[in-house]
Amino acid sequence: MKKIIAGCKKGNAKSKKDLYDRFAPLMLSLCYRYAKNKPDAEDIFQEGFLKVYENISQLRKPEVLEWWMKKIFVNEAFKLYKKKTRLYLVDDITLLGNSINDNISYNNIFSNIETDELTRIIQNLPDRMRIVFNMYSIEGFSHKEIADMLEISVGTSKSHLHDARKKLQDNIIIKKINLYG
Amino acid sequence: MNKSIPKRHFDNFFKDRYKKHTISPEKELWEKINSRMNNKKIIFSLKKIQQLRIAVSVLAFALIGTITLIVTDTIKQKNTTIDLQEQSIPDLPAESISEKHLNSVSKVDLSNQEQEEEDILEADNYIDDTNDTNSLEIILYQETDNYIEKNNSPGVTSK
Numbered sequence: 532m533k534k535i536i537a538g539c540k541k542g543n544a545k546s547k548k549d550l551y552d553r554f555a556p557l558m559l560s561l562c563y564r565y566a567k568n569k570p571d572a573e574d575i576f577q578e579g580f581l582k583v584y585e586n587i588s589q590l591r592k593p594e595v596l597e598w599w600m601k602k603i604f605v606n607e608a609f610k611l612y613k614k615k616t617r618l619y620l621v622d623d624i625t626l627l628g629n630s631i632n633d634n635i636s637y638n639n640i641f642s643n644i645e646t647d648e649l650t651r652i653i654q655n656l657p658d659r660m661r662i663v664f665n666m667y668s669i670e671g672f673s674h675k676e677i678a679d680m681l682e683i684s685v686g687t688s689k690s691h692l693h694d695a696r697k698k699l700q701d702n703i704i705i706k707k708i709n710l711y712g
Numbered sequence: 713m714n715k716s717i718p719k720r721h722f723d724n725f726f727k728d729r730y731k732k733h734t735i736s737p738e739k740e741l742w743e744k745i746n747s748r749m750n751n752k753k754i755i756f757s758l759k760k761i762q763q764l765r766i767a768v769s770v771l772a773f774a775l776i777g778t779i780t781l782i783v784t785d786t787i788k789q790k791n792t793t794i795d796l797q798e799q800s801i802p803d804l805p806a807e808s809i810s811e812k813h814l815n816s817v818s819k820v821d822l823s824n825q826e827q828e829e830e831d832i833l834e835a836d837n838y839i840d841d842t843n844d845t846n847s848l849e850i851i852l853y854q855e856t857d858n859y860i861e862k863n864n865s866p867g868v869t870s871k
Contacts, residue, residue, distance in 0.1 A: 547749075551742055556734030563735060573741060580745050581752065646733050649726075668723035669730050696722055 532593055539587045547584055554597070555580075558604050563650050564665050565608035567658070575611055579604040601670055605662075609681060612658045644703065652702045656695055663688055664695035 535553070538546025559576050566572035582603050590599055653661060662681065666672040667688070672680075677688045 548742070551745070555737045555741070559735040559737050559741075560730065560733045564730065576737070576741065577745050577748065581748060584749060585752075646729050649729060669726050671727075696719065700722070 532596065536587065536590065536593050536596065539584065550583075551580065554600060557597075558600060560650075561601060561604050561665075561670075562608065564653050564669065565605065565662060566611075567654055567661075571611060571615075575604060575608045578607045578611070582607060605666060605670065605672075606680065609662060612662065644706070648706070649703075652699060652706065655702065656698055660691050660695035660698060663691035664699070667692050668696075 532553075535546050535549045539550055555576075558579060559572070562572040562575040562579070563569075566575055579600075583600055586603070590596065653665070656664065663677055666677050666680075667674065674685045674688045674692075677683075678685045681688070
């Protein structure tokens with residue numbers, strides 16, 4: 532990996548292709564989760580890789596490459612939605628009442644849902660909720676990091692996460708009912 | 713605490729699902745990225761060339777400006793010197809330096825003249841004095857001659 536990074540820093544075309552081959556499937560999965568549809572996901576994907584090649588010279592520790600790349604792609608996703616909707620994540624917080632059902636056994640209910648189907652459910656979340664949920668629950672960012680990146684308060688980030696969880700749970704159950712009755 | 717456990721389970725479920733989840737990109741995507749990369753390179757090179765052009769023109773302008781300034785300054789300095797030379801005479805008080813100089817020269821001349829006159833007078837006096845001595849000598853000679861003539865005249869016998 533160090534060799535690939537060093538090659539990319541020098542602008543070596545083969546190293547760039549190697550880096551792409553190594554990380555493209557993982558990053559495309561991430562892009563699909565953050566995007567609302569396929570074209571948006573591919574836009575984020577392209578922009579993300581261009582940013583990676585452009586800024587790889589700034590990467591000091593090769594061992595954090597994956598994390599560093601994820602951050603770039605998340606940032607590109609946020610930029611796209613900021614540009615498209617011209618919305619900031621501060622207003623229009625819709626609290627969805629109670630928290631998620633504590634008695635649900637997630638593995639039993641969700642286990643037979645395909646990941647692609649799960650991705651589609653995530654994609655149907657409102658933009659703000661989707662971004663915060665992905666960043667916190669899947670990527671593992673802290674609320675402070677999310678707040679800083681999205682220029683929102685920690686409280687707003689928590690609210691979006693709460694709403695996202697509730698909405699996801701509801702949508703998954705509805706999907707289940709529709710599928711299996 | 714009770715609430716945080718299902719939340720964690722919920723999050724973990726998604727985390728596990730997407731930890732190693734991958735989607736194979738279409739071949740076109742790499743081609744698109746590659747062509748955009750090349751375009752960026754070209755744009756970057758063009759930008760660099762443009763920046764270089766701007767830098768060169770700025771430098772050229774600065775150089776021309778400096779040269780113009782130097783030349784203007786030199787011309788101004790020359791003009792000021794000429795002006796000063798022209799303006800120095802009327803600007804100066806009645807007794808100008810040149811006049812002073814002239815006075816001093818004339819004073820020197822006068823003093824020299826006086827000295828010369830004094831010298832002439834002294835010389836004249838000396839000549840006069842000398843003439844006086846000579847005249848006395850001449851008188852003495854004349855008197856001596858007269859006495860000799862008297863004694864040698866006929867009718868006067870010597871003892």
